[in-house]
Amino acid sequence: MAAIISNKFRIHNAEQFYESFGEAAATNYYMFIGRPQQWSSTTGGGSDAAPPAPADNVEEEERQWRDMIAAKRVSASDVSFVIPRRNWASGTTYDYYRHDYSASNTANSGATSLFASSFIVMTDENKVYKCMWNDGNTASTTKPTGTGNTEFDPGDGYIWKYMYTLTSTQIQNFLTTDFMPVVDTKGTVSGASASTVSAAAVDGEVRRITITTAGAGYTNGTYTAVPIRGDGTSGQCTVVIAGGAVTTVTVTTQGTGYTYGAVHVNGITSVGSPSTAAVLSPVIGPRGGHGKDALKELGAFYCMTNTALVGAEGSGDFVVNQDFRRIGLVRNPYNHGTTTVSTGSTLSALKSVTFNSSPTPGTFTNDEIITGGTTGAKGVVVDWNATTRVLSYYQSDYTGIDANKNITAFAGTEVVTGASSSATGTMSAVNNPEIAHHSGDILYTEHRAPIVRATDQTENVKLVIEF
16 A cells, blocks of 8 residues: 655644644643763763764663753744755756656656755845746856745746745744744744735746647747636636747736646647647646745744753753763653653753761762762762762763662762762762653654863754654
8 A cells, every 4th residue: 555644744743843832731841961971882882973873762761861961941932943954056956846746757956856856045145935947957146135925037047936034033043054944924833924925925826837748740829818727717828839849838827726737739729730739737836825834835844942051050950061962852851759740941850969068078070980888879970069069960870880780879878989089978968850750751862972061151952853
């Protein structure tokens, strides 16, 4: 049985994801960082220069919780629809919009689908255009600049349709070297007012007719007011025949309501009796018309989240002078010790112990292994605050296993010793993380080379999710 998942289904899923951030009963998503430990053959594979690919299984998800450092809530304003970025460049041949690209009817670039083709560009003025005609597969040499509601030729034979211009906020938050934001021109998802481009769109208009078969044996001439047949109304074109074959066809009246179109060349008065019938193929626009709904017209089945991590925000939830190698997205995690979904702006995911002031604890160092003198528990230092005497740590199944192969909790008033520093401290309290480990659903994980955090540093973490 042959079947497909359509692009509309993918866009629908992206819309549902986008909407879930701002609904009345919103889903709570958190971007998290973790993995302060180096990648190595004994700690999960790979290396810091070449991190391993994440595994999609239960073991890996639980492991991600164990070395999680902190999480920050992603707000509705931190999410945007995006598509792959393609910069307009002189000398490049772009594909043009067609409604019928397929494996048997490929674009000039070889693409077998519209959204895999190169019909969308962004200029250095951050304006986004659809290519409506590529001058017979020639190179584009003049940058499009128009912002009107009608298609235009900038002077090189290309025909462009203006879609929208990116705002400074969109550029700052969601424009990367690989992706660019898509504006919801229709206004049905974001709630924004429909754009003038969307308002000017005409449903079912025919803007272009291609010559699939030129035919042979026709009577030469220029034939005007030739009807565009199909299921729409009012469409007309001019057909030019030279040498017995169709050489050009130009739409003169675009009409409305077409979902199927055809030009009956043999039915033109005085066209003669051809030896080979011509086949002219009207290009059918997207539902609602060109410019009506940029999300669907440009294939916006990608969403980007942009989360800024500013210094030691969250009263130190995001520790500094430490590195991380994993980022991810978790849905609806709980507050520790409850089944209440977290709503805080930032959440610490680290366990910690507080030491007595006397005897004065030693100076522990980041990334060293600590051991409890009574329980034999082991952990890895993530942060040591000598002022508050709080030591934050994690326990992984690589370096947090005690002598009996257990992940054992630190307890009581035991003495903790650092393996590298030889520092010691006598515990007065064990402190739980703010986020409940192993709660919620980890939806996305990415492994990276180490990123070192500092108090005067901000990391903008951008996640792109393809549906």
